[in-house]
Amino acid sequence: MDDQGLENAAILLMSLGEEEASEVFKHLSPKEVQRLGETIAKLKVVSKDKLEGVLDKFADMASQQHMLVADTDEYVKSVLKKALGDDKANLLIDRILQGSDITGIESLKWMDAGSVAELLRNEHPQIVAAILVHLDFDQSSAIIKAFSERQRNEVMVRIATLDGIQPSALKDLNEVMSKVLAGGDKLKKASLGGVKTAAEIINLLGGSVETAVLDFIREADNDLAQRIMDNMFTFDDLNKLDDKGIQALLKEVQSESLVIALKGATPELREKVFRNMSTRAAETLREDLESRGPVRVSEVEAEQKEMLKTVRRLVDEGQIVIASGGADEFV
Numbered sequence: 001m002d003d004q005g006l007e008n009a010a011i012l013l014m015s016l017g018e019e020e021a022s023e024v025f026k027h028l029s030p031k032e033v034q035r036l037g038e039t040i041a042k043l044k045v046v047s048k049d050k051l052e053g054v055l056d057k058f059a060d061m062a063s064q065q066h067m068l069v070a071d072t073d074e075y076v077k078s079v080l081k082k083a084l085g086d087d088k089a090n091l092l093i094d095r096i097l098q099g100s101d102i103t104g105i106e107s108l109k110w111m112d113a114g115s116v117a118e119l120l121r122n123e124h125p126q127i128v129a130a131i132l133v134h135l136d137f138d139q140s141s142a143i144i145k146a147f148s149e150r151q152r153n154e155v156m157v158r159i160a161t162l163d164g165i166q167p168s169a170l171k172d173l174n175e176v177m178s179k180v181l182a183g184g185d186k187l188k189k190a191s192l193g194g195v196k197t198a199a200e201i202i203n204l205l206g207g208s209v210e211t212a213v214l215d216f217i218r219e220a221d222n223d224l225a226q227r228i229m230d231n232m233f234t235f236d237d238l239n240k241l242d243d244k245g246i247q248a249l250l251k252e253v254q255s256e257s258l259v260i261a262l263k264g265a266t267p268e269l270r271e272k273v274f275r276n277m278s279t280r281a282a283e284t285l286r287e288d289l290e291s292r293g294p295v296r297v298s299e300v301e302a303e304q305k306e307m308l309k310t311v312r313r314l315v316d317e318g319q320i321v322i323a324s325g326g327a328d329e330f331v
Contacts (some may be wrong), residue, residue: 007192010039011046011054031136031278076079109135113142125151129158130173134252195224199231233311239269245320246276252310256304259288264300 013021013036025033108131109115120128120143132140132155144152203211218225241249250258250273262270262285270289274282314320 006035006039007043008054008057010043012058014040014046015051015055024149031109034261035072038235104149106134109139113139114146117143117146121147125154125158125175128155129162133159133162156218177289195227196231199228202228202232229312230305230308233308235264235308236266236269238311239266239272243276245314246272248314248319249311250276253307255285255288257306259273259285259292260295260299261303261307262289263292263295264297264304 013024016024025036028036096167108119111119120131123131128151132143135143143153147155192280202213205213214225214229217228238246238249253261258273262273265273277285311320
């Protein structure tokens with residue numbers, strides 16, 4: 001579905017009301033639900049002409065659709081049995097309808113890749129392969145990336161050599177997954193904790209307590225301590241520096257590095273930098289920013305990280321003093 005089709009579908013669902021729209025969502029795939037949900041969330045105002053156009057288009061399409069058979073599964077079974085007899089028909093029916101009831105495996109499509117990988121981590125590679133071929137390629141790829149190298153390789157070999165799945169085997173596999181998923185909510189982790197959270201908390205400690213905590217973490221895991229420190233003062237936090245702090249920082253930064261770093265800065269932060277430069281220097285910096293073409297995100301992030309290191313050094317040297325106790329200002 002293209003962007004226009006998505007928008008039309010979103011408008012149609014919004015016009016139906018919550019109850020009717022919820023019934024439609026029940027028949028959509030996880031990706032369709034996500035894309036439609038995102039589109040609906042972005043639609044704030046829809047013109048009357050646009051709404052009427054979508055409704056007219058839907059009415060035209062609906063008028064061309066006709067239900068030929070109320071229950072297609074039962075129709076297939078009945079026709080085959082009459083044509084071939086029960087024995088021969090039964091051999092074909094399971095194969096024809098084998099994908100119609102894989103609710104256990106289908107449920108995986110609603111889970112994040114990390115959770116699915118955790119569920120499958122201790123399963124036999126052949127079972128994992130049989131499950132992953134029922135998922136979308138991008139989800140399967142993300143799940144496989146979360147495996148160890150050995151499991152990843154073993155699963156891929158089995159996917160490449162998989163030659164169909166017997167209906168009875170698929171049924172058993174689906175039942176197994178349904179049982180496993182019954183406890184799957186234990187694997188759905190809330191986005192809590194982590195380096196950023198630790199950094200935010202330590203930011204509020206201030207003074208000697210902050211230093212003691214970081215020293216303790218550094219002794220146990222120096223890399224972890226550094227990542228926490230990197231997150232304790234983000235590039236956008238430069239807005240919290242007073243004019244004296246900005247001026248001290250600008251003295252330490254090369255103009256070329258400043259241009260690249262500011263390519264990824266907010267307009268508010270750019271203006272703060274301009275205000276703390278001479279009129280001529282600010283004008284030159286504005287021109288350089290406007291004339292500079294696209295810059296790789298990795299380059300921008302690298303220069304911003306170097307500026308943050310400079311901030312940390314100036315703090316250590318006492319040229320910039322960060323107020324303790326979680327204050328929003330720097331003096």
